[in-house]
Amino acid sequence: MFTGIIQSKGNIKEIFSSRGGARLKINTNALDLSDSKVGDSIAVDGVCLTVTQLTGDGFTADVSNETLACTTFSGLKQKQEVNLEKSLRANQGIDGHLVSGHVDGIGRVSSVEKDGDSVRIQIEAQNDIVRYIAKKGSICINGVSLTVNSVAKNIFDVNIVPHTLSATTLADLSLKSNVNLEIDQIARYVERLLSQNKE
Numbered sequence: 001m002f003t004g005i006i007q008s009k010g011n012i013k014e015i016f017s018s019r020g021g022a023r024l025k026i027n028t029n030a031l032d033l034s035d036s037k038v039g040d041s042i043a044v045d046g047v048c049l050t051v052t053q054l055t056g057d058g059f060t061a062d063v064s065n066e067t068l069a070c071t072t073f074s075g076l077k078q079k080q081e082v083n084l085e086k087s088l089r090a091n092q093g094i095d096g097h098l099v100s101g102h103v104d105g106i107g108r109v110s111s112v113e114k115d116g117d118s119v120r121i122q123i124e125a126q127n128d129i130v131r132y133i134a135k136k137g138s139i140c141i142n143g144v145s146l147t148v149n150s151v152a153k154n155i156f157d158v159n160i161v162p163h164t165l166s167a168t169t170l171a172d173l174s175l176k177s178n179v180n181l182e183i184d185q186i187a188r189y190v191e192r193l194l195s196q197n198k199e
Helices: 065-070 162-167 185-198
Strands: 008-018 021-027 041-044 047-054 058-064 081-086 105-115 118-124 138-141 144-152 155-160 178-183
Touching: 021 065, 041 058, 058 065, 105 155, 118 162, 138 155, 178 185
Parallel strands: none
Antiparallel strands: 008 021, 008 081, 021 058, 041 047, 041 081, 047 058, 105 118, 105 178, 118 155, 138 144, 138 178, 144 155
């Protein structure tokens, strides 16, 4: 589990592709891995990856073909910056919202506009994802926990404050950028409960 509060920006050092998927070597920069070990989970742009090796300046992780197909990872490039968050510890507070690191789908940026000191971003998502997105609800975009401003048809928008812009890679988003989306888990549970009551 994660919180959607990014702990550091890292970058893709190397990408090794194979028929079975890919292996990523990731520089973690300021992220402290002194308490991390092989087998731990680290969210990379919102995707939960398992550490297969600690490299001193970062870690390596394997990515399946399924993950490549369901996330923006198929378009990863060497030196690209990514958002990083270590998994939630039992004694850690939750400042964002509970995030699983299991991406529900890919969204596409349809608008980027200045809004005072913040930036307002509109994102187009598939109908099977938008149905779970609610005004003032939570959404995870590239691993970042954000609050939804509004939803209209298959487009929703969020405001990104200056601190989040500087602490994450969201400042790099532009028109037609693809992003990883994870919906609020509570929405899924509510739908499941309601569907059971109808049976």
